[in-house]
Amino acid sequence: MSHNDSPDFLTLAEAAEYVGVSKDTLRRWDASGRLKPVRRPSSGYRFYRRPDLEPFRLEYRRAELAAEQPNHLFQTITVDVEGNSKIREPQQAAHKAVRTHFETSNEPVIVQIPVGCGKTGVIATLPFGIAKGRALVITPNLTIRKGVADALDVSDPKNFWRRTGVLHDFSGGPYRAVLDGVDANLHDCNASQFVVTNIHQLASSADRWLPQFPPTYFDMIMVDEGHHNVAPSWAKVFERFPHAKVISLTATPFRSDGSRPVGKVIYKYPFTRAMVKGYIKQIHSRNVAPSEISFTYRDDERRHSLEEVMQLREQAWFRRGVALAPECNRHIVDASIKYLEELRERTGFRHQLIAVACSVDHARQIRGLYEERKIKAQEIYSEMETDRKDSIIADLRSGKLDCIVQVQMLGEGFDHPPLSVAAIFRPFASLSPYIQFVGRVMRVVHEGKPDNPDNHAFVVSHVGLNTDAHWDDFREIDLDDQAMIKKWLNADDAGGEDEGNGEPRRFDVGMLVDSEIIGSFINRSFLDPDDDRVLDEMLNHDIGGGLKLRDLVNKSQLRETLRQKQAAGAVTDTSALPVQPQARRVQARKRLSQRTASVVARILKDLGLSPVGREVGKIDKKVAGRDNRAAVTSLLNTAINQHLGIASRSRSNPGADDNEEALAALDMLGDQIRDSLKRRPSENA
Numbered sequence: 001m002s003h004n005d006s007p008d009f010l011t012l013a014e015a016a017e018y019v020g021v022s023k024d025t026l027r028r029w030d031a032s033g034r035l036k037p038v039r040r041p042s043s044g045y046r047f048y049r050r051p052d053l054e055p056f057r058l059e060y061r062r063a064e065l066a067a068e069q070p071n072h073l074f075q076t077i078t079v080d081v082e083g084n085s086k087i088r089e090p091q092q093a094a095h096k097a098v099r100t101h102f103e104t105s106n107e108p109v110i111v112q113i114p115v116g117c118g119k120t121g122v123i124a125t126l127p128f129g130i131a132k133g134r135a136l137v138i139t140p141n142l143t144i145r146k147g148v149a150d151a152l153d154v155s156d157p158k159n160f161w162r163r164t165g166v167l168h169d170f171s172g173g174p175y176r177a178v179l180d181g182v183d184a185n186l187h188d189c190n191a192s193q194f195v196v197t198n199i200h201q202l203a204s205s206a207d208r209w210l211p212q213f214p215p216t217y218f219d220m221i222m223v224d225e226g227h228h229n230v231a232p233s234w235a236k237v238f239e240r241f242p243h244a245k246v247i248s249l250t251a252t253p254f255r256s257d258g259s260r261p262v263g264k265v266i267y268k269y270p271f272t273r274a275m276v277k278g279y280i281k282q283i284h285s286r287n288v289a290p291s292e293i294s295f296t297y298r299d300d301e302r303r304h305s306l307e308e309v310m311q312l313r314e315q316a317w318f319r320r321g322v323a324l325a326p327e328c329n330r331h332i333v334d335a336s337i338k339y340l341e342e343l344r345e346r347t348g349f350r351h352q353l354i355a356v357a358c359s360v361d362h363a364r365q366i367r368g369l370y371e372e373r374k375i376k377a378q379e380i381y382s383e384m385e386t387d388r389k390d391s392i393i394a395d396l397r398s399g400k401l402d403c404i405v406q407v408q409m410l411g412e413g414f415d416h417p418p419l420s421v422a423a424i425f426r427p428f429a430s431l432s433p434y435i436q437f438v439g440r441v442m443r444v445v446h447e448g449k450p451d452n453p454d455n456h457a458f459v460v461s462h463v464g465l466n467t468d469a470h471w472d473d474f475r476e477i478d479l480d481d482q483a484m485i486k487k488w489l490n491a492d493d494a495g496g497e498d499e500g501n502g503e504p505r506r507f508d509v510g511m512l513v514d515s516e517i518i519g520s521f522i523n524r525s526f527l528d529p530d531d532d533r534v535l536d537e538m539l540n541h542d543i544g545g546g547l548k549l550r551d552l553v554n555k556s557q558l559r560e561t562l563r564q565k566q567a568a569g570a571v572t573d574t575s576a577l578p579v580q581p582q583a584r585r586v587q588a589r590k591r592l593s594q595r596t597a598s599v600v601a602r603i604l605k606d607l608g609l610s611p612v613g614r615e616v617g618k619i620d621k622k623v624a625g626r627d628n629r630a631a632v633t634s635l636l637n638t639a640i641n642q643h644l645g646i647a648s649r650s651r652s653n654p655g656a657d658d659n660e661e662a663l664a665a666l667d668m669l670g671d672q673i674r675d676s677l678k679r680r681p682s683e684n685a
Contacts, residue, residue, distance in 0.1 A: 008049055008050045008051065009038070009047040009048070009049060009050070010047060010048050010049075010050060010053070011047060011048075012026060012027075012046070012048070014048075015048040015053055018050070018053055018057060019053055019056050019057045019060055020057065020060055020061065020064070021056075021060060021211070025211040026048075028210075028211045029056070029211055035048070035052065035053075035056065036052065059186055059212070060212070060214065062186070062187075062190060063186055063189075063190060063212065063213060063214050063217055064214045064216075064217075066134075066189075066190040066217070067133060067134070067214055067216045067217045068216075069133075072131070072132055072133050072134075072193075072219075073172060073173055073174060073193050074127045074128050074129070074130070074131045074132070074133075074135070074174075074193065075129070075131075075132060077128065077167065077169065077172070077174075078167075078168070078169070079125070079128040079129065079166055079167055080165060080166055081095050081125045081128060081129070081166055082095055082096050084164060084165060084166060086163075086164040086165050087121065087125070087164055087166065088117065088118045088121065088277075088279065089269075089273075089277065090113050090117050090118060090122070090269035090274075090279075091118050091121045091122050091125060093267060093269070094111045094113065094122045094126070094267050094269075095122070095125055095126060095128075095130075097111070097266050097267035098111065098126055098130060098247055098266070098267070099129060099130050101266050102130055102245050106243070106245060107263070107264070108238075108246035108247075108248070108262050108263035108264075109246070109247055109248070109263045109264060109265075109266045110247075110248045110249075110250065110261060110263040110264060110265045110266065111247060111248070111249050111250075111265075111266065111267045111268075112250060112251065112265055112267065112268040112269065113249060113250075113251065113269045114251050114269065114270075114271045114274045114279070114280055114439075114442065115251050115280065115439035115442045115443065116274070116279060116280040116281075116439075116442045116443040116444065117269060117274050117279045117280060118279070119224065119249045120147065120148055120151045120160070121151075121160055121164070122249060123137055123148060123151075123152075123222050123224065123249065124151060124152060124160045124161065124166070125166060126220070126222060126247060127193070127194075127220050128166075130220065130245070131219045131220035131245065132219045133216070133217075133218065133219030133220075134189075134192070134193055134194070134195060134217060134218050134219060134220075135193065135194050135195070135218065135219070135220040135221075135222060136195050136197070136218040136220070136221045136222070136241075136244070137152075137194060137195065137196045137197070137222045137224065138197060138198070138199055138202060138221065138222070138223050138224065138234075138237065139196070139197070139198045139199070139224045139225070140198065140199060140224065140225045141198055142198055143414065144198070144224055144225065145178070145196060145197065145198045147415070148196050148224065149176065149178045149196045152174070152176040152194050152196065153176070154170055154173060154174060154175060154176070161174075173192070173193050174192075174193040174194060175191060175192040175193055175194070176192050176193070176194035176195065176196055177189045177191070177192040177194070177195050177196070178195075178196045178197070179195065179196070179197035179201050179202060179209055180201060186212055189213075189217075195218070197209065199233050199234065199237075200233075202233075202237060203233040203234075203236050203237050210236065210237065210240055213240070213241075215240060215241055215242060215243070216241075216243065217241070218241050218244050219243075219244055219245060220244060220245045220246075220247070221237070221238070221241060221244045221245070221246045221247070222247050222248075222249065223246070223247070223248040223249065224249055225249075225250055234262070238262065246262065246263060247263075248261060248262065248263050251435065251436075251439060252431070252432045252435045252436065270478050270479070270537070271283075271474075271478045271526065272478055272479060272526065272527065272533075272534060272537050273537055275450065275526060275527055276450060276527075276537055276538050276541050277448070277450065277541070278444060278446075278447065278448045278449050278450035278451075278452075278455060279444065279447075279448070280442040280443065280444060281420065281441065281442055281443070281444055281445075281455045281456055281457040282450065282455065282456050282457070282525070282526065282527055283438065283441070283442065283456075283457050283458075283459060283525070283526045284456065284457070284458050284459070284523070284524070284525045284526070284566070284569070285458075285459050285461075285468060285471045285522075285523075285524040285525070285526075286335060286339060286458055286459065286460045286461075286521045286522070286523055286524075286571075287460075287461055287462065287463040287467075287468055287521065287522040287524075288328075288331045288332055288335050288460070288461070288462045288463060288518055288521060288574075289306055289309075289463045289518070289519055289520050289521065289522050290306060290309060290331075290463075290464075290516040290517060290518055290519060291305070291306055291517050291518070291519025291520075292304070292305065292306075292516060292517045292519075293309060293464075293513065293515075293516035293517075294513070294514040294515050294516065295321065295325070295511055295512060295513040295514060296511070296512045296514065297317070297318075297321065297510055297511040297512070298510070306463075306519060309463060309464055310463070312464070313463065313464045313465070313466040314466065316427075317509070317510060317511060318464060318511060319427040319464065319465055319466055320427070320509045320511070321464075321509055321510065321511025321512070321513065322462055322464035322465055322511075322513070323358055323362075323425060323426045323427060323465060324358065324362065324507045324509055325511070325512070325513035326365070326369075326513075326660065326663075326664075327513045327514070327515060327516055328462050328464065328513055328516065329365070329366060329369055329425055330369055330576070331462065331516065331518055331576075332423055332424070332425055332460060332461060332462050333366065333369045333370055333373065333423070334373075334576055334577045335460050335521060335571075335574075336353055336355070336421050336423035336458075336460040337353075337370070337373055337375060337577060338571045338573065338577075339421050339458040339460060339571055340352075340353050340375075340402070340403075340420075340421045342569065342571055343420055343421070343453075343454070343456065343458070346453040346454070347453055347454055349418075349445060349454045350399050350418060351418055351419075351420040351421065351454070352396065352399075352401065352402060352403065352404070352416075352418045352419050352420065352421075353375075353402060353403040353404075353419070353420075353421040353422075353423060354403070354404055354405075354406065354410065354419045354421070354422055354423070354440050354441065355370075355403060355404070355405040355406070355422075355423040355424075355425060356405075356406055356407070356422075356423070356424055356425060356426055356437050357379070357405055357406070357407050357425050357426060358407075358425070358426040359407060359598075360379065360381045360383070360407055360598070361507075361594070361595060361598040362407075362425065362426070362507075363379035363380075363381065363405040363406070363407050364379055364591065364594045364595075365591050365594075365595070366379075366405050366425055367379045367403075367405050368587040368588075368590055368591045368594075369587070370402070370403050370405075371583075371587055372579045372580075372583050372584055372587045373577050373579060374583075375402045375403050376400065376401050376402045376403070377401065377402060377403035377404070377405060378392050378395065378396075378401055378403075378404055378405070379404075379405040379406070379407070380392050380393070380404055380405070380406050380407075380409045380410065381406065381407040381408060381409055382407070382408040382409055389409070392404070393410075396416065397416060399418070403423075410440060414440060415443060416440075416443070417443040417444060417445050418445065419440050419441045419443075419457075420441050420445075420454075420456070420457045420458070421441065421457065421458050421460060422437060422438055422440060422441045422457065422458070422459045422460070423460045423461070424437070424459065424460065424461035424465065424467050425461075425465075426465070427465050427466065427467070428467060428470055431470050431473050431474065431477075434467065434470040434474070435470075435474055438459055438474070441457040441458075441459070442457065456569065459471070463522060468522070468524070471524065474526075475526060475528075478526075479531070479533045479534070506602070506667045507595075507663075507664075507666070507667055508664070508667040508668060512664070518574040518576075519574065520572075520574060521570075521571065521572070521574065523566075523570050525566050527562065529559045529560075529562040529563045529566065530559070532555070535555050535558055535559060535562075536555075538558060538562075539553075539555065539558060581656065584656040585655055585656040585659065588656045588659035588660050588663065589651060589652070589654075589659050591659075591663060592640070592651075592659050592662055592663045592666070593651075595663060595666055596633065596636055596637065596640065596666070597633070599636060599666055599667060599669075599670040600629060600632045600633050600636055600670075602670060603632050603636070603670050603673060603674045603677075604628055604629065604632060606674050607674060607677060607678070609628045610628060611627065611628055611629035612627050612628065612629070613627065613628045614626075614627060614628065615628060616628045616631035616632055616635075616677060617631050619677055619679075620635065620676075620677065622634075622635075623635060632673065632677075635673050636669065636670060636673055639669045639672065639673060640662055640666070640669060643662050643665060643669060644658055644659075644662055
């Protein structure tokens with residue numbers, strides 16, 4: 001009997017009807033390898049064996065039945081959310097706003113809550129009294145997935161619901177399943193009320209999980225870090241569950257590419273109020289401001305005043321020059337250390353510093369500057385081996401490090417309250433990544449204590465990087481509510497500097513800073529005493545017993561008190577930190593060695609050569625027999641030694657000035673080697 005004549009062999013359409021899914025779903029199962037078709041020998045047509053389909057039919061039917069269960073726990077269990085004094089203000093208010101919205105509409109919504117204000121608590125409480133079925137929680141990465149899954153673990157005696165008194169009866173859950181590639185199946189989801197996943201596990205190109213769920217399986221979808229929700233994978237999820245209530249939670253409901261996140265903002269908790277309540281640290285901006293800066297750019301060799309710098313910083317070439325100039329980097333390093341020490345001296349708590357660099361190469365240079373000053377630092381970047389990254393993060397969490405310099409790392413979901421100084425060494429092309437980075441120092445050391453001296457953080461940069469423009473927009477978005485958000489949602493902000501992708505880059509970007517004299521720090525605070533909107537927020541703060549702060553002090557008194565407190569925490573010493581000559585020389589030599597590898601990578605990239613090829617040795621017989629990386633490294637080291645005027649294996653002899661000068665010339669030396677290798681072999685003999 002031929003396959004198509006047998007009742008045990010079904011076509012695609014017949015198989016889809018038998019299982020109860022669409023043909024597209026069956027194709028996804030087929031493409032993912034979960035379901036294997038057979039072919040008719042005479043024609044090559046694909047058929048599906050009925051016995052192979054039976055487990056899928058039963059599994060899908062169980063999922064449909066699980067989705068149809070009446071009287072879901074989210075609707076029947078007794079909870080205490082909106083009137084619960086142990087639940088934070090934004091968690092109560094977000095629940096009420098979402099509940100009210102979905103009483104009359106099923107349109108997707110956005111809930112804007114600052115980092116550190118309890119988004120996970122919002123996720124834990126939102127479905128109760130609102131969802132009529134399961135809740136799907138989607139996170140952008142594994143770090144956040146783990147944090148959410150831990151918070152929703154009913155078997156933990158310290159789980160969120162028990163700790164806050166939201167629930168008192170746990171006999172029937174709520175339970176949660178965590179989707180991963182190993183320890184989860186559909187039975188786990190059927191037995192749970194929450195399903196937690198990261199977007200790549202749920203809706204990757206292989207479609208491991210999404211096709212297994214009927215379209216009615218989830219009644220609510222909560223998207224953590226919801227500004228990501230415009231990507232195609234997210235759209236695929238929303239299309240799969242067209243009737244689900246979609247809530248996106250984020251601190252930054254706008255995107256740098258100008259596209260709108262899915263949904264409208266129905267609730268926003270201000271950063272200002274979060275600081276007043278003590279949910280997040282009070283943030284202060286400190287910009288290094290030169291009274292004079294001397295640099296060379298296109299034959300311009302004169303000194304520039306601070307006023308001129310404030311004009312030049314609007315130009316991308318100037319911002320890039322400041323970002324990569326060792327002189328400017330040193331001043332950011334010095335300032336950030338001074339604020340770190342100022343914080344530590346207040347209470348003895350071991351605050352730590354996080355820095356952001358342009359590239360891996362740049363991060364290593366910055367780390368060397370911190371180490372010169374006896375600050376224990378380490379760089380971390382996305383391309384680093386996992387074991388090495390884990391070790392560095394463990395050193396940070398244990399307090400072995402004072403400073404961590406990151407490139408595309410420690411972003412959303414990284415929670416480490418001792419980070420209290422954010423040092424910015426690169427321009428940001430848009431507001432969203434700026435706020436995400438500043439968010440790393442927002443988490444409080446002592447919860448609910450806004451006056452505790454440890455609950456302050458500093459964002460330190462150089463005025464030439466123009467990051468204070470983002471600071472201004474950050475504050476205005478908070479204080480002007482939806483007006484500035486609408487501006488950013490409608491903005492076309494795709495241009496500007498790259499977002500620090502770690503690629504090897506030149507350091508001689510056309511602008512070479514010879515020297516700069518630091519005149520002051522430009523000090524600004526999020527809770528600005530001169531801003532009446534801030535004072536009104538503070539005066540409306542409940543202080544207990546039915547009293548508000550305005551019942552005890554007036555606006556003028558509060559303004560003066562705030563000014564005095566902020567002045568007491570302002571560092572005014574702009575002098576350079578002393579560095580031992582030996583430490584400076586050793587670090588300069590190390591930076592020169594580390595940068596050599598990066599310039600080698602750039603030379604090979606410019607030449608279009610593989611690091612493991614052998615073309616360079618055929619061009620230059622002096623390095624014959626070596627692979628391209630080793631050959632170019634040898635040529636570049638020879639050129640460096642010639643530039644330093646030293647023999648081979650004598651790198652310990654030059655002084656700090658010589659090594660730093662060679663470092664500044666390294667890109668030029670690399671260009672000379674690259675250009676020589678472009679010639680014909682006969683010309684290079």
